[in-house]
Amino acid sequence: MKRATLLLVLSLLLALFLVACGGGEASEPAASEANEASETSETAVEAPSTDSNTSxxxxxxxxxxxxxxxxxxxxMLASALVISGPNTELGLDSQYGVEIAIDLHGDIMGHPVELQPEDDGCSAEGGQTSAQKIVSNPQIVAMIGTSCSGxxxxxxxxxxxxGYVMVSPSNTSPALTDPELHEPGYLRTAHNDKIQGAAMADFAYNELGIRKAAAIHDGDPYTEGLATxxxxxxxxxxxxxxxxxxEAADATNVEPLLTSVAAAGPEFLYFPVFIPLGSLITNTAAxxxxxxxxxxxxxxxxxxxxFLENTVGTSEGMYASGPDLSFSNAFYTDxxxxxxxxxxxTEPTAPFHAHAFDATNMVLMAIEQVAKEGSDGTLLIGRQALRDALYATSGMEGITGTITCDENGDCADPKISVSQVQDGEFVRIWP
Amino acid sequence: MSQRFKDIDYIGVFLWVFRAIIIVLVIYGTVSKLFLGVGNEYTIETWIDFFVSGLSQGSLYALIALGYTMVYGILFMINFAHGEFFMSGAMTSTVLVATFLSASGFLDAQPLVSMLLITAVSIITSISVALLTERIAYRPLRRAPRLVPLITAIGASFFWQYFFRGLFGSALIPFPVPESLQGRWTIFGLEFLRTRVVVMGTTVIALVFLYLFIQRTKTGKAIRAVAEDKDVAALMGINVDRTISITFAIGAAMAGIAGVLWGLVFRQVHFYMGFVPGIKAFTAAVFGGIGSIPGAALGGLLLGVIEAVGPPLFLEGLGIVGAHQLKDVIAFTMLVLVLIFRPQGLIGEKLAEKKA
Incomplete structure (x- = not known):
């Protein structure tokens, strides 16, 4: 009896742990469920539209x-950003960007715009659940998200x-817009890490004169892609x-890891991870x-x-690559x-609120382009037409720069800069 | 002869093979690491660093594991909210006391007084949260089937996480370390990080006090009596509900101490920080023998050391890249092995039929 209960508890525990750690193995069931979802949503969409023909x-x-x-x-728009758990700051920051874009844009052809916020949990399971929830609602036109590439x-x-479409403000993993792997309903206003990773390597090699470097990632597509x-x-x-x-993203003791790394004798240590692990590594490295x-x-x-509050003293002098946030436009500041x-x-808590704002505006403008109004005031928004309009986005002036989408869904105007922590603040130093 | 073959138990054979494979892998990895020089080369000092780091992490697991093991010993329930007791103490003392003391400069001027004050607040918060949880969520369910309080505990865990998120926000909060505890001390010619020494020292003191309390005081005797048999203990005039509350309070006090030490070592607290340590400490408790106090301490220390030394020792030896990421795999594989071959844990006792 005791053994049986203990085993039950353990399996439950392992399940909990797996859910918390996340992983990339959830795509197989997702596909079949998504097919079901797409069938139901299409019928749900088409049924009323035949009715409207008569009127x-x-x-x-x-x-x-x-x-x-x-x-x-x-x-209806939906968002799927990380609004719970340790990376809440990243997702909430983007969500404010989305909400502000909707508020400032106002009604579209007499219809108010409403947001259904979901949580991507910064994990594969969270992304799957929130997307599943969104495609089960036939009224949702497009989704802003996700926060995390995973x-x-x-x-x-x-x-x-x-048949839906999503625009992510902060996924930067190269895999998502890779021509081989790209999904037709996926676009993003965040930069591709192919550019960020290369910029950092360029900075380290040419600017700092580094010849021996080490990299640490946490297994998430974002961090692993960037480190690679x-x-x-x-x-x-x-x-x-x-x-x-x-290292695991929720690791507590990174001393053994850093001791191993130190034994290899690097001059430069790059760890493109999230804040909890990042500040732990920075503090422990000291x-x-x-x-x-x-x-x-x-x-x-x-x-x-x-991050800076948690690494007072220890982060002084360290570098960070990232999107160039020296937005010069008056709209941003005023x-x-x-x-x-x-x-x-508060002040913005992460870099991607601006990308979220631009992503939302991109979607709202595309809806305005493709929406057709019936004589009775009913609005019809074609899903393929919306996708086409989004991919056709070109030369749109956003906060983050001039937004132009390519056929793989990369829309960002990727400006990467390197900042250094000086007197407890990130100061842009390169290029 | 044929009789002997009939007696072969296929599950038994499988388990033997499984055990042999694990042992061979560990030995192969260790040998290729130490003698064939696979992967990075480490000096003796580096190995000592791994070990000490593991010991200090293990001390924290041990302190938290005590709460699991004591509550299991008395109620036979896994209190999954225990990680949140730990988190509540750490967060409250950091936000309300440590940050304030640090800003006023008192922390550096009077480190001992400050740390005691921080620890006191942490312990009080943890105990309050634990008693509240016990009274509201667990006591009404005491006669319910065993799975009911388990699920309630998971619910309580989520409740406290988001309660403290609402109270103190979702950001990471820095824990200020007094200046006198930064840097290293030289002991026996070896350099140790001061915070690690403080963690290990405090853990030893706390464990000794707990052991004396359970073995030498009247309340301790009552706890042991209730753990043995609630009904008979009640007949002997022991207030069972009160004794259970005291058990929760002691476990939470240990978690509160662990919360402050955690802040000292890792320098940041967060509303989510109770989850992973909670699960690791539970693992440690099962590892050592759930229900046994020395077992929890031993399990915690061993788990910490295995997590720190295992990846560089035999995972790197096996040629695995990014070995440190897999320390959880080692920890949980050890747990599975212990459950298969020694379900009562390393030094756990075989439980009486009534408890099982």
């Missing part, structure tokens, strides 16, 4: 269905299979990668004998005030920031 409204001739918004009903992989599959691109670019430039290590004088560097995942401060009550 001499415009009819839906879109190959993958339309969203029909009755007069006075809101146009959640983006299953979400892109589900959303695309169901960095290592490859660094080797191409002629440098040597002396250690390429991995205690490791062999890491004296080794230059530390992170990526956009740690460029946040919270309109966006005050709106953000009013909504959130």
């Amino acid at each position: 001499d409204a415009v009819s839906c001739d879109d190959p993958i269905g339309c969203v029909e918004v009755a007069p006075g009903d809101p146009i 959640a983006g992989v299953p979400a892109a599959k589900i959303i695309s299979d169901a 691109v960095f290592s490859d670019s660094f080797k191409e430039l002629g440098g040597e990668i002396v250690a390429f290590e991995a 205690d490791i004998d062999g890491l004296d004088g080794v230059i530390l560097a992170g990526a956009d995942g740690i460029q946040s005030p919270s 309109t966006f920031l005050p709106a953000y401060m009013e909504k959130a009550g």
Whole structure:
């Protein structure tokens, strides 16, 4: 009896642990479920549209269905950002960006825009659940998200299979817009890490004169992709990668890891991870004998005030790559920031609120382009037409720069800069 | 002869093979690491660093594991909210006391007084949260089937996580370390990080006090009596409900101490910080023998050391890249092995039929 209960408890515990740690193995069931979801959603969409033909409204001739918004009903958008767990700051920051974009844009052809916020949990399971929930609602036109690349992989599959479309403000993993792996309903306004990783390698090799570097990732597609691109670019430039290590994102004791890395004798340590692990590594590195004088560097995942507060003293002098946030436009400082401060009550907590704002505007403008209004005030939004309009986005002036989408869904105007922590603040130093 | 073959138990054979494979892998990895020089080369000092780091992490697991094991010993329930007792103490003392003391400069001027004050607040918070949880969520379910309080505990765990998120926010909060505890001390010619020494010292003191309390005081005797048999203990005039509350309180006090030490070592607290240590400490408790106090301490220390030394020793020896990421695999494989071959844990006693 006792043994049976204990085994039960253990299996439950393992399940909990797996859910918490996340992993990329959830794509198989996602596909079959997504097919079911797409069938149901399409029938749900098409059934009312045949009705509307009789009342001499415009009819839906879109190959993958339309969203029909009755007069006075809101146009539904959804977001799937990380709004719980240890990376909440990243997702909430983006969500404020989305909400501000909707507020500032106002009604579309007399219909208010409404947001259904979901949580991507910064994990594959969270991405799958939130996407599943979104495609089960036929009124939702498009999704803004996900926050984390790990959640983006299953979400892109589900959303695309169901005929929906998503624009991510902060997925940067190269895999998501790789021509081989790209899903047709997936776009992003965040930069591709192919550019960020290469920029960091360039900075380390040419600017700092580093020849021996080490990289640490946490197994998430974002961090692993970035660390890999960095290592490859660094080797191409002629440098040597002396250690390429991995650590669990929720690790507590990183001392053994750093001791191992120190034994390899790097001059430069790149750890493109999220804040909890990033500040742990930064703080612990100060205690490791062999890491004296080794230059530390992170990526956009740690460029946040919270990271600096947690690494007072230890992060001084370290570098971080990230999107260039020196937005020069007056709109950002005069309109966006005050709106953000009013909504959130704080300064922005992560770099991607601007990308979320641009992503939402991209979607809203595309909806305006493709929406057709019937004589009774019913709005029809073709799903394929919406996708086409999004991919056709070109030369759109956003906060983050000039947004132009390519056929793989990369829309960002990728400006990467490297910042250094000076007197407890990130100061842009390169290029 | 044929009789002997009939007696072969296929599960038994499988388990033997399984055990042999694990042992061969560990020995192969260790030998190729130490004698064939696979992967990075480590000096003796590096190995000592791994070991000490594992010991200090293990001390924290041990302190948290005590709460699991004591509650299991008395109620036979896995209190999954125990990680949140730990988190509540750490967060409250950091936000309300440590940050304030650090800003006023008192922390550096009077490190001992400050640390005691921080620890006191942490212990009080943890105990309050534990008693509240016990009274509201567990006591009404005491006669319910065993799975009911288990699920309730998971619910309580989520409740406290998001309660403290609402209270103190979702950001990581830095834990200020007094200046006098930064840097290293030289002991026996070896350099140790001061915070690690403090962690191990405090853990030893706490364990000794707990052991004396359970073995030498009247309340301790009552706890042992209730753990043995609740009904008979009640007949002897022991207030069972009160004794159970005291058990929760002691476990939570240990978690509160662990919370402050955690802050000292890892320098950051967070509303989510109770989850992983909670699961690891539970593993440690099962590892050592759930229900046994020395077992929890031993299990915690061993788990910490295995997590720190295992990956560089035999995983790197097996040629695995990014070995440190897999320390959880080692920890949980050890747990499975212990459950298969020694279900009562390393030094756990065989339980009486009534408890099982």
